[in-house]
Amino acid sequence: MRFGVVFLALLLSTGCDRIDKEISHMAGFGEQTVVLSSQPFELTSQGRIFTSKEQMKVLGVSSVCVVLKTHQPMAPQSEMDRDFESLLKGEKISATLTDGNGREHSLDGVGQAWSRHGAVSSVEEISACLSCACGSRIPDGTVIKSVQIKSDKPLPVLGAYWESMPKIEGPNG
Numbered sequence: 001m002r003f004g005v006v007f008l009a010l011l012l013s014t015g016c017d018r019i020d021k022e023i024s025h026m027a028g029f030g031e032q033t034v035v036l037s038s039q040p041f042e043l044t045s046q047g048r049i050f051t052s053k054e055q056m057k058v059l060g061v062s063s064v065c066v067v068l069k070t071h072q073p074m075a076p077q078s079e080m081d082r083d084f085e086s087l088l089k090g091e092k093i094s095a096t097l098t099d100g101n102g103r104e105h106s107l108d109g110v111g112q113a114w115s116r117h118g119a120v121s122s123v124e125e126i127s128a129c130l131s132c133a134c135g136s137r138i139p140d141g142t143v144i145k146s147v148q149i150k151s152d153k154p155l156p157v158l159g160a161y162w163e164s165m166p167k168i169e170g171p172n173g
Contacts, residue, residue: 031165032059036147038120038159043093043151050160056144060167064095064107064147065129066157067118072126074114080126084112088128092152095130100143107131120159129163 036050043066068087074080088110095107107130118125130149132138149160 034162036160043155047148047150058142059164062164063129063131065127067159119161
């Protein structure tokens with residue numbers, strides 16, 4: 001009983017915007033989000049390299065995301081898909097992670113991400129997230145020293161972030 005009251009107080013003290021992340025953390029599904037840039041910039045073919053004072057560690061499933069729009073309320077999936085494609089403007093984006101041993105890992109699988117509680121801002125965000133192609137996983141525990149993000153043509157973005165979370169195994173492993 002006492003644990004339940006403390007847990008509820010903790011959740012309420014973090015505010016409604018953080019409840020889902022707190023539940024995930026308390027349940028042992030910790031994730032890591034590192035903001036690489038909270039300022040707008042333009043992606044180009046030369047790329048932009050980011051480092052962080054905060055350690056970026058592969059916990060399982062990892063991605064690098066660029067924020068395309070803020071104040072993006074959730075809408076029907078077809079509408080969000082059209083908006084995402086319009087914001088991405090058909091550009092081909094990619095990222096290269098360099099680990100502590102100097103090895104490079106390519107991220108070129110692009111997916112849409114919508115967040116109710118933005119990583120770069122405190123409002124809703126729609127982002128393009130890059131992850132490893134199927135079958136080319138970065139080993140858990142790998143420490144990432146730098147992230148380079150590129151676009152084949154100039155693409156304005158509102159910020160960038162690294163995110164990693166443990167892979168949640170199903171009942172059959």
